[in-house]
Amino acid sequence: MKIHKPATLQEAAGLLAADDSAQCIAGGATLVAMMNSGVVEPSALISLANISGLNEVTKASDGSVIIGAATKHKTVAAFDSFSGAQNIVGIAAGKIAHPPIRNMGTIGGSVAVGDPAADYPTALLAAEATFEIVGPAGSRSIPADEFFDGFLSTALAEAELVQSIQLPAGPENAVAVYDKIAKIDGDIAIMSVAVVMASSGDRCDYLRVAVGGCGPTPYRVAEAEVKFINGDLDVAIELLVAASDPMSDVRGSADYRRKVLPRVLRRALITAQQMGGGE
Ligand SMILES: Cc1cc2nc3c(=O)[nH]c(=O)nc-3n(C[C@H](O)[C@H](O)[C@H](O)COP(=O)(O)OP(=O)(O)OC[C@H]3O[C@@H](n4cnc5c(N)ncnc54)[C@H](O)[C@@H]3O)c2cc1C
Numbered sequence: 001m002k003i004h005k006p007a008t009l010q011e012a013a014g015l016l017a018a019d020d021s022a023q024c025i026a027g028g029a030t031l032v033a034m035m036n037s038g039v040v041e042p043s044a045l046i047s048l049a050n051i052s053g054l055n056e057v058t059k060a061s062d063g064s065v066i067i068g069a070a071t072k073h074k075t076v077a078a079f080d081s082f083s084g085a086q087n088i089v090g091i092a093a094g095k096i097a098h099p100p101i102r103n104m105g106t107i108g109g110s111v112a113v114g115d116p117a118a119d120y121p122t123a124l125l126a127a128e129a130t131f132e133i134v135g136p137a138g139s140r141s142i143p144a145d146e147f148f149d150g151f152l153s154t155a156l157a158e159a160e161l162v163q164s165i166q167l168p169a170g171p172e173n174a175v176a177v178y179d180k181i182a183k184i185d186g187d188i189a190i191m192s193v194a195v196v197m198a199s200s201g202d203r204c205d206y207l208r209v210a211v212g213g214c215g216p217t218p219y220r221v222a223e224a225e226v227k228f229i230n231g232d233l234d235v236a237i238e239l240l241v242a243a244s245d246p247m248s249d250v251r252g253s254a255d256y257r258r259k260v261l262p263r264v265l266r267r268a269l270i271t272a273q274q275m276g277g278g279e
Contacts, residue, residue, distance in 0.1 A: 006051065007052075010134060012048065013135050013159050013160065014136060014159075017135075017158070019044055021041075022042055023046070026069070026105075027106045028104065030113055054070040055068050055070040055071050055072070056068045057076060057079045059081045063168075065167040066164050066166050067166075068108075069163055069164055070106045070108055072105065073097075073105050074103050076089065077102065082167075083172060084172045085128070085169075085171060085174040085198075086169075088196050089123045091178040092122065093119070095119055095180050096110075096120075098186040107165060111165070112154060114153050115152060116214075117212055117251075119192060121144075121148050122194045122212030123210070125148075125194070125220055126194035126195065126196045126208045127194075129143075129168075130144070131166075132163045133160050135157060136159050142155050148217040151216035151217070174206065175277045176196050177193075177194075177195040178194050179192065179268040183252075190256070191252075191257055192211070192212040193209065193211055194210045195207070195268045196208040197269075197272040197275075199276065204228065204277055208225065209236075209269070215243070224236040224237075228269065233269060233270075236265075237262050237265045
């Protein structure tokens with residue numbers, strides 16, 4: 001099999017556009033397993049390994065953080081300049097699988113798979129991330145709440161690639177709670193809840209809550225966030241549970257997910273309050 005090693009992402013997108021059954025490979029954690037089991041049989045692989053600047057995390061002067069698409073999970077988990085809301089992404093990275101997978105997998109590969117139970121998608125939604133995309137037609141940006149558009153599906157068009165993920169500065173005093181429920185430590189989540197909460201004095205005035213593993217995509221409910229800020233924890237939880245559409249799989253039944261989700265939401269929201277997110 002031909003393995004291409006382009007020097008730029010534009011070149012990689014051009015190679016993908018020229019061959020329908022070629023696949024881009026980043027860490028290979030998911031793709032190689034799919035090839036081994038015969039789920040995909042690419043005609044060629046387009047490696048991102050030689051593209052410079054794609055595996056770095058940088059903090060910009062406006063406080064935003066830019067994560068290159070080929071950055072490994074372990075590098076994101078170890079990055080020490082996240083602040084406020086951005087911390088949710090570092091925490092989630094540290095909860096992906098176990099060290100061998102965190103040494104191998106990349107953020108771009110993870111989001112491109114579009115698994116609603118993966119750790120990054122939920123955290124990136126709560127962090128209000130923006131995805132920078134490169135394709136044969138040029139570059140564009142996609143906000144996280146438009147990127148995940150269905151089960152194992154994303155808004156990436158044919159031959160488009162993720163270049164980087166931008167995390168806005170957000171409220172500096174925000175606290176971040178990432179609650180992952182899995183059968184065993186290191187497994188993909190049955191469900192996950194990402195909370196970013198900030199306060200003014202002792203009152204919560206900023207909340208982003210994202211739920212993963214309980215529907216075809218991770219999701220937020222803006223009305224629930226407003227209800228919580230206005231002091232109605234129970235209604236906020238009801239709205240978030242009402243928006244779920246869980247399925248049954250090897251990790252847990254839809255019924256189990258419906259029963260457990262309100263408890264996980266309550267625990268994550270109360271934990272964030274106790275950490276200083278505000279009453
Ligand atoms: C045993 C095991 C346990 C795991 N546990 C977890 C877990 O607990 N939580 C979790 O979130 N994930 C988990 N994963 C998934 C893991 O995080 C993978 O790293 C991730 O899904 C894919 O990243 P990768 O870089 O290896 O992508 P690859 O396997 O190289 O590629 C995956 C797909 O993404 C495409 N792709 C790669 N990079 C880009 C890009 N920049 N732009 C567009 N498309 C791209 C590829 O073409 C391919 O279709 C697990 C995986 C394994 C094997």
